[in-house]
Amino acid sequence: MTNTNDHDGGAPPRAGVEQVQRIGSWKVTMWLPLDSTSGNPREIRIEPHEAGDPQEVARGITTTVLRQIDTAAFAEEVGSLAKLAHSGQQAVESFRRELASLPKGVSDEYLAVLSALYVRFVNAGRRAPAQDLELWTGTKQATLKGHLRAARQRGFLTKVEGKPGGQLTDKAVETLRGINVEEVRQP
Structure with a gap:
């Protein structure tokens, strides 16, 4: 098998x-x-x-x-x-519901959570973190790439030239602290 x-x-x-x-x-x-x-x-x-x-x-x-x-x-x-x-699919669906409970649009909270999830996938050695984000968020990769670009522009995620990566900034960490961790669990 x-x-x-x-x-x-x-x-x-x-x-x-x-x-x-x-x-x-x-x-x-x-x-x-x-x-x-x-x-x-x-x-x-x-x-x-x-x-x-x-x-x-x-x-x-x-x-x-x-x-x-x-x-x-x-x-x-x-x-x-x-x-x-x-059970993995249930975790994804639960994460999507919790993500939807954040303020609507491309809010600071959303960008901080998205950045944290992205960094987690990159640090885990995932080769295509945008594909993983698409699975977990239910949002198309092209849109997610735009959101990650916005996260970098707004200071939530550092940039790495020429490859996937980056680190959470202090601003992202502070924003994540303001979000109830019970409401948004990461995979």
């Missing part, structure tokens, strides 16, 4: 968990998206295995092959991961 973020052709990337089983001359791939609340696969793909018997492949997929697909083992293995992903 592996975590995947692969995709076909021009389709957008899909985050999920997949497991591959070999049944005779067939490769069976089961996939479950990370936002799923069950452990059962959402997709099952059956294709000839690279080392499969050409004669068996020529006969096609039989009911014998279909009966051997072990979705129960997949669900058992993935069930705890699905629960973890679901």
Whole structure:
């Protein structure tokens, strides 16, 4: 079983968990998206295995092959991961509600929280912190980049030339102290 973020052709990337089983001359791939609340696969793909018997492949997929697909083992293995992903999604939704409770618009409070979250992602070594911000805030990356630019211009976040990064300024720390931490929890 592996975590995947692969995709076909021009389709957008899909985050999920997949497991591959070999049944005779067939490769069976089961996939479950990370936002799923069950452990059962959402997709099952059956294709000839690279080392499969050409004669068996020529006969096609039989009911014998279909009966051997072990979705129960997949669900058992993935069930705890699905629960973890679901709880993670609940944390994101809770953060979004709490972020929405801040003063409307691009307020100082919003910029301070956004800057703190951004710095947290950068310090955690995230390669694309703007993507993480998009997930956590529900705001498009282009808009978030503008908000981060505003945070730097208003003195909440320092600038790092040519790459993601920066540090919270004293102004940001003071603004964050004025926000009830119970209201806005960071991931």
